[in-house]
Amino acid sequence: MVGFVFFPPSPRNVTLDTARALAARVQGRAKKVALSVDADDEQLTAIVSALGPDFLQLHGTESPDRVSSVKARFGLPVIKALAIEVKDDFAQVKDYASAGDWILFDAKAPANATRPGGLGKPFDWALLSGAIPGVPVILSGGLNVENIAEALKITHVPAVDVSSGVEISPGKKDAQKIREFIRVARQTHVRLPYEAMSEP
Numbered sequence: 001m002v003g004f005v006f007f008p009p010s011p012r013n014v015t016l017d018t019a020r021a022l023a024a025r026v027q028g029r030a031k032k033v034a035l036s037v038d039a040d041d042e043q044l045t046a047i048v049s050a051l052g053p054d055f056l057q058l059h060g061t062e063s064p065d066r067v068s069s070v071k072a073r074f075g076l077p078v079i080k081a082l083a084i085e086v087k088d089d090f091a092q093v094k095d096y097a098s099a100g101d102w103i104l105f106d107a108k109a110p111a112n113a114t115r116p117g118g119l120g121k122p123f124d125w126a127l128l129s130g131a132i133p134g135v136p137v138i139l140s141g142g143l144n145v146e147n148i149a150e151a152l153k154i155t156h157v158p159a160v161d162v163s164s165g166v167e168i169s170p171g172k173k174d175a176q177k178i179r180e181f182i183r184v185a186r187q188t189h190v191r192l193p194y195e196a197m198s199e200p
Helices: 014-028 041-051 064-074 087-097 150-153 175-191
Strands: 001-004 032-036 055-058 078-084 102-107 137-139 166-169
Touching: 001 055, 001 150, 014 032, 014 041, 014 150, 032 041, 041 064, 055 064, 064 078, 064 087, 087 102, 150 175
Parallel strands: 001 032, 032 055, 055 078, 078 102, 102 137
Antiparallel strands: none
């Protein structure tokens, strides 16, 4: 999957024109994910029209009802990002498990942060033990080539999300870091017990 961020405060924000141009290069090579933060239907319509995404990733304070509404309106699978810091943060998971297609666990942003994710901050992966909902899970938050193997061994999640961990500077990706991250993630994944990696 390749993520496209539609959120102006982010250093990774792309315009609709840029997204349209990049989508042509990605087509047939990877699934496209459109990330937005509390976007309304008008904004999402413009994003879908420009990018033609395979998934919508909702990374704001969208309620379970809003997640269900977006999924129904646009007919696309939805990834809902949830911020995690302590065990109690998983109480919200049950409300979203039936609304979205994937749950993405990200580290909770500090109170003074200007954006909800992409801050290069991990959370305590051991918190995921026994907290996996009945939908596929994506692990995010501070992942990089140095810690991805450990993260997978602890969590056994079927998918991971990386951004700042493969950058030279905020918003500027490093192709070699991306290749190395994928290599280590795949190598670790195949060594995990099959039953641990099965989707719930």
